[in-house]
Amino acid sequence: MQYDVIIIGGSYAGLAAGMPLARARRKILVIDGGQRRNRFAQHSHGFLTQDGADAGAIAAKGREQLLAYDTVHWLEGKASSAERTEHGFRVQIEGMESLEARRLVLATGVVDLLPDVPGLAERWGSHVFHCPYCHGYELNQGQIGVLASSPMSMHLALLLPDWGATTFFLNDAFEPDDEQLEKLKARGVRLERNRIARIEGALELIMQDGRMVKLDGLFTATRLEVASPIAALVGCEFDEGSFGRTIKTDLMKASTVQGVYACGDAARPGRGCVKTQNHFSGERVRLRSNLETNLHVKH
Incomplete structure (x- = not known):
């Protein structure tokens, strides 16, 4: 097994998911295609301690802090497919070899349909x-x-x-x-x-x-579409909301597929909006608690 966890998506949600796992000394890989949902906005507002900051600079700082942990690996690329294996999951990256992990975290974000x-x-x-x-x-x-x-x-x-x-x-x-x-x-x-x-x-x-x-x-008000096909490919169920589909999760951010977790806008029913410190802190705690417990269970 190459990694404990592969996180697909390296924007705010993926970074927030990665930090507690890194501090638990888990071997993790973040796969990021560089398509943040808010890449069109010059500044972030309503984000405590970051009001008015460059939105891209916030993500870059988060990446820098996450990569300071020696169990974290980063791959710039697009995860094109994923499948379950005997011991976890295999993820295929476009133009590269496939990689494996015991667990998946889907932080793929959404696309706004205008x-x-x-x-x-x-x-x-x-x-x-x-x-x-x-x-x-x-x-x-x-x-x-x-x-x-x-x-x-x-x-x-x-x-x-x-x-x-x-x-x-x-x-x-x-x-x-x-x-x-x-x-x-x-x-x-x-x-x-x-x-x-x-x-x-x-x-x-x-x-x-x-x-x-x-x-x-x-x-x-835009329609939302999950930005990656990975959730559907591994069999995750979706919630149908007024603004589009999101990955169905429980309160601990576990999807309907054992070993697959989802966070961020892709897993929030309703209007994915402001990336607030409080939202990602609470989501991160639930994800970390459930994922850490699950990593100790072998199946």
Whole structure:
């Protein structure tokens, strides 16, 4: 057996999972493809002690601290498949030999599937966002838009007036009922039923009727997709949520496949959002406790 644990994913969740295992002197391998979910954002906000820090620098510092432990190995690459073996799991890395471990930790993250509006994807993370707590403050109470993608967009539309004057672009994706219209009116939200044709400039919304609406920030609720096929390949079950599928885990972060654990956005039902210190500390404790206990059990 080459490793005690292979962690697939080297962003915040994978790093947080690796640290207690390293301190337990477990031989671990982190496989990372370098595709952090927040790679489009320049700064991290709402992360205690790291507010305003470069998001990539936080991950780089975490990697540096983890690699200071001599039982930790790091591999830059993409895990393409995995299978159970007699003693654990075999993971295939694209263009490389397969590697084996007694346990797997899936910290693969998720992919945000954006509404199909020309020009929107190019502004994701710089002028188009999904979390007001991460990005709302910097808009300085300016002009804010909410682009509807489903009925769940109502939550954003009712929340965002705390950060600025809010316009709800329905875009033929959703029509509020009478009760919802009253709530939007009470919050001072302006409704825009004309579709967005495209986005230009910093954030200039060109409407289908030819009007141009200039905003300081645009928010939308994305669909989430687990970023790696590994969980499905090893037989993990998934939770179906309002925003997409996530890997099903118990309170100790164990998946439905014995010996496979999952953490981070890929294993959080609901809206994967701010990477907070409290969230990953609690998740790390549960994962460490269960995984350490399991590593002492031979099967």
